[in-house]
Structures are given as C-alpha cells and as structure tokens.
Amino acid sequence: MDPALEKLIRLHDLEKMEEEISSEEYMKIISKLRQEEDEEELKKMRDEALEAIRREKEKIIKELNKINPTYYNRYRMFKNAYGHGIAQVVEGICLNCFSRVPTSFITQHGKLLRCPNCGIFLYVPKGKKTEGERL
Amino acid sequence: MLKNLLKKEHLILDMKAKTKEEALKELVSVFQLPEDKEQIILETLKKRESIGSTGIGKGIAIPHARSLVLDKVYLAVGRSKEGVDFDALDGQPVHLFFMLCAPPQDPNTTYLLALGKIASLARKLAKNREYMNIDDPDEFINYLLQLEGEQ
Numbered sequence A: 001m002d003p004a005l006e007k008l009i010r011l012h013d014l015e016k017m018e019e020e021i022s023s024e025e026y027m028k029i030i031s032k033l034r035q036e037e038d039e040e041e042l043k044k045m046r047d048e049a050l051e052a053i054r055r056e057k058e059k060i061i062k063e064l065n066k067i068n069p070t071y072y073n074r075y076r077m078f079k080n081a082y083g084h085g086i087a088q089v090v091e092g093i094c095l096n097c098f099s100r101v102p103t104s105f106i107t108q109h110g111k112l113l114r115c116p117n118c119g120i121f122l123y124v125p126k127g128k129k130t131e132g133e134r135l
Numbered sequence B: 001m002l003k004n005l006l007k008k009e010h011l012i013l014d015m016k017a018k019t020k021e022e023a024l025k026e027l028v029s030v031f032q033l034p035e036d037k038e039q040i041i042l043e044t045l046k047k048r049e050s051i052g053s054t055g056i057g058k059g060i061a062i063p064h065a066r067s068l069v070l071d072k073v074y075l076a077v078g079r080s081k082e083g084v085d086f087d088a089l090d091g092q093p094v095h096l097f098f099m100l101c102a103p104p105q106d107p108n109t110t111y112l113l114a115l116g117k118i119a120s121l122a123r124k125l126a127k128n129r130e131y132m133n134i135d136d137p138d139e140f141i142n143y144l145l146q147l148e149g150e151q
Ligand SMILES: [Zn+2]
Pocket: A094, A095, A096, A097, A098, A099, A115, A116, A117, A118, A119, A120
C-alpha cells in the first residue's frame, strides 16, 4: 500500500476515535462498561484518551508532511467540507459523492487515488475483477 | 439486536492466544478480510487499546473500533479457557471477548446500539461464569441471546 494512503487511513481512523470519545452517547456506554459513575473520573479518562490521540495524530501528520506537504492540507480541506478527508470505494462508488469511479481504479488499489468527481482521497479495496476490466 | 450480528463462524470457543496482540489477531482473523484491511483494522484496534484498555474486568474485554476500510459491522466472540493477559482494569486475565468493528458511516447506529447491548450483556455474564462451561457453538450463541433477552 502507498505509504501516504496508509497514513491517511490511520489519521482517518484516529479522528473517528476522537469523535467517538468526545460524544456523550459513547461515554455513557463506557461508563456502563467500566461500572464507573464518577463523572470526574470519567472526564479525566476521556481527557487522557483525547490527549493520547492528539499526540498520535501529530506523529502521523509529521510523517505525512515528510512524504508530501500538500496531502495533509488537502485532507483537512476535504474534512472541513465533507466531514471526512478520505472515502472508501464500495462496488465502484465513491462513498463521499456516490458517483461511479473509473473501473481502472480497481486494479490500482493500494495507490493514492482521488475521486474524479469530488476530489476526495479514496481507499479502493482489492476487489473482484469487474466486467469492464475483462473487456 | 445481537441476533443479526452473532454468527457461528465468528465464534471461537477455544482461543489459542496468550497475549493481547495475539488475541486481537485471532479475533480479527475470523472475519476473513483481505490482508491489507486486516492489517489496518488491527492497527486501529491496537491504538484503541493503547489509549485505554477495553478489558473491563471480571474476565471480559470488548475491543472495538471503526475503520475506513470496513463497509459493514462485524462482531466476533472469543472464549479462552486459559485466559489472556489483556491489561484489564482489574488486572485479571480475560476469558471472554466481544470484538466489534464497524465502518465510519453507520446510518442506523448499529455499532453504538450493539456496543450498548454488549455492555448490558457483559454485566450479566460477569455475574456467573456459565459461559465457561458451554462447548457447543449453537448452545453458546443461544445462551448469549437468551441473556440478552432477559431484562
Ligand atoms: Zn467522490
């Protein structure tokens, strides 16, 4: 897998984790799981987790900037516009804009690709060969 | 609700793992994902554990994460008779795992609902260790579903 693509996915997953840990709904579940009802204790745990994620994100962004400084800026721009900086392609469809991507993308899985329609970074999973490719 | 997620092929009643890393790997492997996806989801799960163990104590752990590389919600259940050192909150080895993995987009909030259900189920399971004595997969799943149904 392209190292920049791998870092963008890791960054995405970390930001999902960050979002999750910041949500009240998730923390209610964690409080139930841990049988911890002390609000202060839970808040402390959440703050520590968010701080650990922030440090991890910084590391990835640094690595990403070493590869190409435009990637992170673009990722952030897409994230601000769409709520996420990278999208998955499922059955040939970009899950950000729901338009079909070229069938040639499927054979290029593992490369850093962008949606020709909305521009977002794409993760194209290794897929079965499509009709178009066989022709 | 867990009925739709609990699958016999995602159940391991005799986990071989001894360590946290091995346990995560063994559980993820039941989903039979392509290697690149498996690597990424494992990495995300490990990161999640590093910011706070999901070993909630009393022998139960609930590793969970969302990842870009998934397109549906997956649940694996694993039991280890010997127990796994999972850095649980009470320091005790973990014998029962619920691993929940989900895509980033979750319009029906299946993931959070499932996590909530598993949290309630875990509390019931922790009360007695009946799950240690069931060796038939169908019976094991039925036992979990029956407990889930009890209010
Ligand atoms: Zn698109």
